[in-house]
Amino acid sequence: MRSVAGHENPPHSTSLTFRITNVRGCRYHTHMNVSSKPERTRLSAEDWELAALQLIAEQGVGALAVEALARQLGVTKGSFYWHFRTREALLHAALERWEQYGEREVLGQIEQITDPRKRLPELFRRVAHELQPHRVYAALLKALDHPQVVPVMARVSQRRMEFLTTAYREAGLPPGEALNRARLTYAAYVGFLQLNFTLGLPRINLEEFDAYVEHMIATLIPA
Amino acid sequence: MRSVAGHENPPHSTSLTFRITNVRGCRYHTHMNVSSKPERTRLSAEDWELAALQLIAEQGVGALAVEALARQLGVTKGSFYWHFRTREALLHAALERWEQYGEREVLGQIEQITDPRKRLPELFRRVAHELQPHRVYAALLKALDHPQVVPVMARVSQRRMEFLTTAYREAGLPPGEALNRARLTYAAYVGFLQLNFTLGLPRINLEEFDAYVEHMIATLIPA
DNA sequence: CGTTTACCATACGGAAGAGTATGGATTGCC
DNA sequence: GGCAATCCATACTCTTCCGTATGGTAAACG
The missing domain is CATH 1.10.357 (Tetracycline Repressor; domain 2)
Known part of the structure; x- marks a missing residue:
């Protein structure tokens, strides 16, 4: 039985293990449709943040929706809400990443x-x-x-x-x-x-x- | 029986009778709550456009919602959809007004x-x-x-x-x-x-x- | 004064998107 | 190989907001 507001052991810890280069190449498809799953490995929180930044650069902050991002990454919302507590948390993490590396x-x-x-x-x-x-x-x-x-x-x-x-x-x-x-x-x-x-x-x-x-x-x- | 996509005799005609000054003072309440109905006369399309421009100036285009605007003007959506065919039409009219007078x-x-x-x-x-x-x-x-x-x-x-x-x-x-x-x-x-x-x-x-x-x-x- | 026109309220349908619950699949580890 | 942790899918609920349908009320006008 999961806790009501959060995960038991989520990688929400603002981990200081920075990996600048991407481990998986699945963030370069600018306009890939559904049913195109280039690499179906698992995703990490970093993948979501990078995809979020790319989407922000292309369509603005207002277009940052979790289901749209999930479609773009070839997964569903269930994946997202394991890595992040909320949409707001993703935006925060993406902005922090951009501020530090960009x-x-x-x-x-x-x-x-x-x-x-x-x-x-x-x-x-x-x-x-x-x-x-x-x-x-x-x-x-x-x-x-x-x-x-x-x-x-x-x-x-x-x-x-x-x-x-x-x-x-x-x-x-x-x-x-x-x-x-x-x-x-x-x-x-x-x-x-x-x-x-x-x-x-x-x-x-x-x-x-x-x-x-x-x-x-x-x-x-x-x- | 009303027509399906529009009103019978709506003032959608881009009327060239320009009234620059407002007839009614009800567009200067910057943050009035509900249950504050300063003047309960009827509204015109111009009132909606001016209120829309004020809302855009204060909270941006994304905040232009018809129900929010209606609350601010002390009426309901029913009023809005008599004057305008759609939300998009309001934005268009407001922008055109701004471009001409502003x-x-x-x-x-x-x-x-x-x-x-x-x-x-x-x-x-x-x-x-x-x-x-x-x-x-x-x-x-x-x-x-x-x-x-x-x-x-x-x-x-x-x-x-x-x-x-x-x-x-x-x-x-x-x-x-x-x-x-x-x-x-x-x-x-x-x-x-x-x-x-x-x-x-x-x-x-x-x-x-x-x-x-x-x-x-x-x-x-x-x- | 009554009828027509203009304006508004209420109630509904539907789409979109956030967040939740829960079970299934996959990976790492012993 | 088996167990536990990790990651994801499916199926909901809830809210917000656009737009529609329709009846009601106040103003204009004869």
Whole structure:
């Protein structure tokens, strides 16, 4: 007889055994139909979290439904409710995972650039051309009414803003201006995410996009 | 005997008798509970559209439910489905109303400024200090996955972008730079909306905010 | 003043999705 | 091989919300 509100021995323990790479390949089917079960091994909580993040990136937080996710993974709800106590718990775990791993990819490489003058232009160009890892961020930006994503986004945005502020200071701006310039830069980044691969506003092509990025660099970064 | 899919004589006709001011005051209760019926006159389709826009501004497009709206207006669904054929029709009407009336307030005043050099700074300062009419736009920005809002936002953003582009040209920028500067400016505007009254990111106070606006003007507008 | 029109309440049907209960299948371990 | 832990399927319940059907009430109008 199971306990009323929970499992007897569920892996809900926020296990610190992080496996970054996936053990099973079953999270790369972007649009697989039902009756396509690529690998019918068992699932882990991590699989659910990664699939949740992928679904969030593609269709937004509002589309995160457990039965839809189960269909996509080739199982039913019964599997889900063994790994997670509730849908809210899955969202929490997925957001936590994203906050911990999804960051270092961009900011980690930039910190290795020693010359402070070269750092900001390189950051701009890299972010502009590697927009794929920012799709989750863009999706979460549209879910800021959701109480669970607000603190996560506040922390992430705060960290990025601080990074930008110190970068502008090291580039020669006085502290007050560096903070305001960081605000302006980050707002431009966020707005660009919204206007482009959620709305497809100017439907800009590649060479024109490069010109826009260089215009941004020339306008925002002090010589 | 009513027709199967529609009403006999419903005011669905997109009536061109525009009444901008509300006839009845019953759309200003931001959080009134049930059992508070301020004025129990009858409702019109316009009342529903205005209430829908207010609800969208406060809680987003996803919160636009007909039974919730009916509760807020002190009636039941029976009223709603007399005025509108479906929920989708209400959203369409509300968006159309917003697109037609919600614009001229800002851009109309700016166009009366004759000096092209003074126009952009004045636009920046006004938009920064009258953020209230932009709450619907911010809410719609978070609903860009919704198929109904995409064309509306595309049109509105396109018009604003073109306005910005010509303003920058009249301020002395060459055409290519004017377009890119308009992109940058509008992205900063959109990002600022997201980061501030959806996320409350830097929780900036008033005098610091004024300094930020002046910094924006100094950075983005050519001397 | 009564009839028509406009507006609303009540009650229902149905779909979608969260969460529960429970038994079955599979894996790891002794 | 057998037992226990792990993972999943099936079959429910409950809630929410869209939409329909239909009768009722208040306003408009002759």
